[in-house]
Amino acid sequence: MKIITSKENPTYKNALRLKRKKYRDETGSYLLEGVKPLEDALDMGIKAMTVFVEEGGQPERWLEGQHTVMLSRPLFRALSDTEAPQGIIAAVEMRNYDIDGFRKLVGGRNVLIMDRLQDPGNIGTIIRTAEAAGYGGIVMMAGSGDVYAPKVVRAAAGSLFRVPVIKAGKAGDVIRMVREMGKRLAVTCPEGGINCFEADIVSDTALVIGNEGNGVSEDFIDAADVKIRIPMEGSIESLNAAVAAGILMYQSRKR
Helix, strand or coil, X not given: CCXXXXXXXXXXXXXXXXXXXXXXXXXXXXEEECHHHHHXXXXXXXXXXXXXXXXXXXCCHHHCCCCEEEECHHHHHHHCCCCCCCCEEEEEECCCCCHXXXXXXXXXXXXXXXXXXXXXXXXXXXXXXXXHCCCCEEEEECCCCCCCCHHHHHHHCCHHHHCCEEEECCHHHHHHHXXXXXXXXXXXXXXXXXXXXXXXXXXXXXXXXXXXXXXXXXXXXXXXXXXXXXXXXXXXXXXXXXXXXXXXXXXXXXX
């Protein structure tokens, strides 16, 4: 197997560029690290352009037929985004969905809208929880973090391959889309919202989770069919966005 030892190698340089959002967007690809995540991605039909194996490691048998190259340890560690690498990183294609495709995949299930969320750990955890809670798809509003950033990909733990995610610009367009899909708009609203444990958000709901610091935008609040809050005791004023999203998504499973 070919081994790359120079940081000037074009294949390696292109992979290293995928750490930057601009280059990920330009190429439609991103870095995926770890044995199980890559195996899951390939099982889902996601294309791997190049698979990088750390020097001294042995390619898995299921990588047969993939374009695989070996990296010297220093180069591999520079490409890795984890403290304890598993010895395998791949450049894989993004999954892109048009509106019609997204609607069909969502079907009658609920939708989650992330309104300008920024923290990669929160975003990835919410994507993972959305799959576990049976949500059909996710909409990322403009101003949200990149779902293909390494920390998001890692936190999502494979759910990024299975839950359709689309990007959106204007709130008005998203509100119109979810209305056409027959969904009610539910927004988190600490002031004036009804107790989430009393709210009907079980089916045909588009749930909006707002920015960690500023909450949900006025456009979504004004258009909301239902405004909900999570009851809290003591002096706690807010919850972590991923925790709040998890509570609400599982509340919407309640029958």
